[in-house]
Amino acid sequence: MGRGEGMVIGGRVILKLAPNAIADLAHDRVDALVSATNGKTSTTRLLATAVEQAGPVISQHTGANMTSGVAVTLASGDPAARAVLEVDEAYLPAIFAATHPKTLLLGNLSRDQLDRMSEVAMVARKWRDMLSGATSTTVVANADDPSIAWAARHAPNVVWVGAGQVWTADSAVCLDCGALLARDETRWFCPQCGFTRPETSWNLEYNGEFGTVHGPDGQSYELHLQLPGRFNAANGALALVATVALGLDPAESARRMAGVESVSGRYAVVTVGELTIRLLLAKNPAGWSELVDVMPPAPTPVIVTINSNAADGRDPSWLWDVPFERLRGRQVVATGDRRADLAVRLLHAEVDHVVIEDPYAPNAPLPAGMRELDVVDCAATYTAFHHLRTTADQR
Template identity: 50%
Template sequence: MSSHLPRRAKFASALLRTAAALSRATGRGDGSVIGGRVGLIVEPRLLELLAEGRQVALISGTNGKTTTTRFTTAAVEAAGPVATNSFGANMPTGHTTALAKAPQAQFAMLEVDEHYLGQLLEAAHPKVVALLNLSRDQLDRAMEVTSLAGKWRDVLKGVEDVHIVANADDPLIVWAASVSPNVTWVGGGQRWQDDSTICPWCGKHLDRFGEYWRCTACGATRPSPQWSVSDFGDQVIGPDGSRYELDLQLPGRVNQANAAMALAIASIFGVHPAQAAPRLTSVKSVAGRYAKVQRDGRQLRLLLAKNPAGWLENFDMIEPNTPVVLALNAREVDGFDTSWIYDVDFTPLRGRQVYVIGDRRTDLAVRLQVDDVRFTVLEDINAAVSTVPAGPVEVVANYTAFQDIRKEFDRVN
């Protein structure tokens, strides 16, 4: 792979790695973005050149793409070295850096921001594209979900040499993927359904019964999944009915669905699920998500929730009778509009000890009051640690609030 690079691309790759290393050395980040930016300035086709000759999977969706990419990487590593953007830098600069840092890797498992899927299809020539889900996210700057599904549908039309692995439970995903002649359907459940009540084919109301959905007007219906999660969530069921045990270190039904997606993707790269499934156990934290931190007699588990669907899934993961710290910011990366918190059902937190921190803690406090959830507003994570009782604590935060908390713990530890 790297041996076939033109001289200019080799030079660009060397500069990329140097810029990334300097960024890490100066504490400015992991270097994925700046490294890729430098490399692409020197050689605009660097991403395409680095992807040439590799077997590539692109994994995209509103939620779960970082975890699914990490699961898939662990599974496919059974077949050989894998290049991946494991820190979540999911735009072309991050993809370029990931490929440049692993020049000999035959495989590349790349998490892709939803808005860049078309660009990556052209540049990376993937073998597999995995479509997880679509839901409302960052309302002040993100595309409306039906429009985004339509954009995906358009870029997938006529793409016959790519195998699509798609979530059968999300009507928007099915609509986008159904233009492809080569689709593997995965069923893992979809708790958040508020963005898929209207049929994307005809605009009429969808009837929904759990994961099953159907349009009585045009007949569109949930496809039968080849891969699914067992009722108890402890197994993935393959296309031939074989069952593969899951022993995940990550909590929640959503991660069981992510695991099923990973096994489906890995199988296309020739990794048998019996070989792949045990490897998923090695994934214990994903870019700090689900990490456990010990501080002053408290055991804090860090959960990331960036949008209504993510908050709903996290409420399903938190342990009973455990205090909960909620953190909300509204910076550029998060989106400045916090009105989406009124789409979140906070009633599962009733009766718990709830503590609220973050730049927009007052907004969140008002929202909790609407749902009759009792809470205490605190200044920051240090104040929360000082206030909550000793023992386990769940911390649920949106993106920059999550990063602030991680930095504080890293600074002290």
């Protein structure tokens, strides 16, 4: 049993013995809840690290972000420590009601695990209801995601952040009136009912290397994160603004966040069999649409691992929404429980591929040149990622 599963079972025991455990354990010490389709774990780690400037912080270390994971996190460690917690999108309304957090960070919503999760519009509707009358919480919300803006627009206290959003396919339609949203260089708006991207007080600028967060009074903070990519700069921007809402020093926050090397194995370099791989978590089309830019250019071969366990989503149809065409010009190793689905997708994307059940076996027929790479990028869905991460050292 992995440590995360042990935490979940421990949490279930706590909640069985004390159904109100989360509210009792939370009392007044939850500084922040973090939710989003993508980036919850990284944003939470960045924020927890920044908040440590004010004293001890408890937070998940395993990604256990449903009711039982939250309960066991609150039950462990210093009972007076501040809490910074990531929360699953579907569980957020219940956990928000029980914890009364000082801040709530809302990053993005997109299609993910549609067999378990409601469709995006339904999640946004539940969040909007949750926020009505939430006077004691400051919502730090990404104004560039129309679903987030719609969910948070009537919340009593909102700080809008222009954190960016590359993936727009799940916010084509105005959630208010059903018309097609229009977009120009800097904003989105509904031509029918007038619902428009909120005016932001904080904005992220990303230059391909690092982000700069511009504040309302002309101040700006550079984010030199070790976590790669535009999306991690967006995660860092939301976390930095949350620390301002918590009354902390944003310059100190930026400095502390720059020290975060790897979050729960994301981008960690591990050895599996004879290969040294960099672990990339890629679990839905929105995540993939930004991840391809982080990979080395073609013709460098890569490994893609697709599973469809409960935590991955049972239906891998989403592979057809991923722009795999951008991997053309290189060999892709297709592996994981759903490697047959991936192979058919890559066939249609005209991406050279080889299907291998265990690419880490000594005699695996890997693409030419892969064994010679110092580090092979391996993108994997949630359970495949965690399997690699937890077994890497023992193999």
